[in-house]
Amino acid sequence: MAPNITKKIKEIALRVTPQRHAILKFLEGNVTHPSAENIHHKLLKKMPNISFTTVYNTLSKLVEAGKIQEVYIDPNKKRFDPRIDPHHHFYCKVCGKVFDVGYDAPFSVIINPLNTKKLDGHQVDEIQIYIKGLCKDCRSKR
Amino acid sequence: MAPNITKKIKEIALRVTPQRHAILKFLEGNVTHPSAENIHHKLLKKMPNISFTTVYNTLSKLVEAGKIQEVYIDPNKKRFDPRIDPHHHFYCKVCGKVFDVGYDAPFSVIINPLNTKKLDGHQVDEIQIYIKGLCKDCRSKR
DNA sequence: TTTTATTTTGTAATAATTACAAATATGGCA
DNA sequence: TGCCATATTTGTAATTATTACAAAATAAAA
Numbered sequence: 001m002a003p004n005i006t007k008k009i010k011e012i013a014l015r016v017t018p019q020r021h022a023i024l025k026f027l028e029g030n031v032t033h034p035s036a037e038n039i040h041h042k043l044l045k046k047m048p049n050i051s052f053t054t055v056y057n058t059l060s061k062l063v064e065a066g067k068i069q070e071v072y073i074d075p076n077k078k079r080f081d082p083r084i085d086p087h088h089h090f091y092c093k094v095c096g097k098v099f100d101v102g103y104d105a106p107f108s109v110i111i112n113p114l115n116t117k118k119l120d121g122h123q124v125d126e127i128q129i130y131i132k133g134l135c136k137d138c139r140s141k142r
Numbered sequence: 143m144a145p146n147i148t149k150k151i152k153e154i155a156l157r158v159t160p161q162r163h164a165i166l167k168f169l170e171g172n173v174t175h176p177s178a179e180n181i182h183h184k185l186l187k188k189m190p191n192i193s194f195t196t197v198y199n200t201l202s203k204l205v206e207a208g209k210i211q212e213v214y215i216d217p218n219k220k221r222f223d224p225r226i227d228p229h230h231h232f233y234c235k236v237c238g239k240v241f242d243v244g245y246d247a248p249f250s251v252i253i254n255p256l257n258t259k260k261l262d263g264h265q266v267d268e269i270q271i272y273i274k275g276l277c278k279d280c281r282s283k284r
Numbered sequence: 285t286t287t288t289a290t291t292t293t294g295t296a297a298t299a300a301t302t303a304c305a306a307a308t309a310t311g312g313c314a
Numbered sequence: 315t316g317c318c319a320t321a322t323t324t325g326t327a328a329t330t331a332t333t334a335c336a337a338a339a340t341a342a343a344a
Contacts, residue, residue, distance in 0.1 A: 013290095013291095014289090014291095014341090014342085015289095015290060015291065015340085015341050015342070016341080016342095017290095017292080017340075017341075019291085019292070020291090036331085036332085037331080049292090049293080050292085050293090051292065051293045052294095053292075053293065053294080053333085054292055054293070056332075056333080057291085057292090057333095060333095070217075072214055072215075072217060072272075073214070075212075075214055075220070076301090076331080077330085077331060077332090078331085090261060090264050090266075092264070093267070099264065101261060101262075119232060119243060119273070120241065120243075121278035121281065122232050122234070122241065122273075122276065122277045122278050122281070123275045123277075123281055124232075124273055125274055125275035126273070126274050126275070127272070127273050127274075128271070128272045128274075129271050129272075130214075130269070130270045130271075130272065131261070131268070131269050131270075132266075132267055132270070133264055133266045133267035133268070134267070135264045135265075136262055136263035139263065139264075139265055155321090155322095156310085156311085156321065156322095157309085157310050157311070157321060157322065158310080159309075159310075159321095159322065159323080160309095161322085161323070162322090177300090178300085179299095179300080191323090191324080192323085192324090193323065193324045193325065194325095195323075195324065195325080195326095196322080196323055198301075198302080199302095199322085199323085218299080218300080218332090219299085219300060220300085
């Protein structure tokens, strides 16, 4: 098993299991923002007994530990993203694909989470920017 | 029945019904971002036979017509907002309340939806900014 | 190798959303 | 005003995603 993935698991969970390893390996570098069901379905091919509950629970733990993030841009289900550096998301209303969008444009965002004054005293923990529309592929089909 | 609400219904739907009127009236000026279930539950007090399906279907039509908006900031359910002018949303992770946030701060956003170049060719229809954290009320209880 | 606590599995419960057909009500028209 | 065609509402049930739970299996330490 890849040592870097094993290391990641040890950082957050006590035990290293083949299931957890497979889930993290599948997510690594994955830019499709899969749902829990997507992930489970794909892993079943190589690991025919892995249960949905295990996938679901592992994803929850990874999110809780800050190793991956949940993306709520899809109205129907949670999507998961291994990238945790600052970036935005684009959701295609036609095909449902989710794309990463760079932190810069087509808008500039200057965030200062420490300043709660203009947020009526609320404490800001995270800011997510969701962009919706028609993706490049679906556009070219029109 | 209030003529302005009746007018709004006529603009989008052929028939004006007491149910649709009650739903729109309940939403008007409502800043709590209620869920479909919230709305149904409240309306039952004055209209004991209104069904959840009617509430749900009417909300869908209002969203489709652009008279209200769906807010996906709550991980558990859709929330509805009668405000359709540009503004952001804050979600309290503790109490689940959703607050409107002004379009300006604590970050500045310069949006140019027409520029698709930096979005890899995707066509932008809407941009939503979701802020999560601890709301003022919950903060003061700590 | 044995032991203990964690993890996985499989199933089932919960909750939100959506589909559908029968009953009802709206709005146009005579 | 009263009738009729069509849209809407209702109530129930199906679908889908998420979560809970306990028994069986496994990882890691002794």
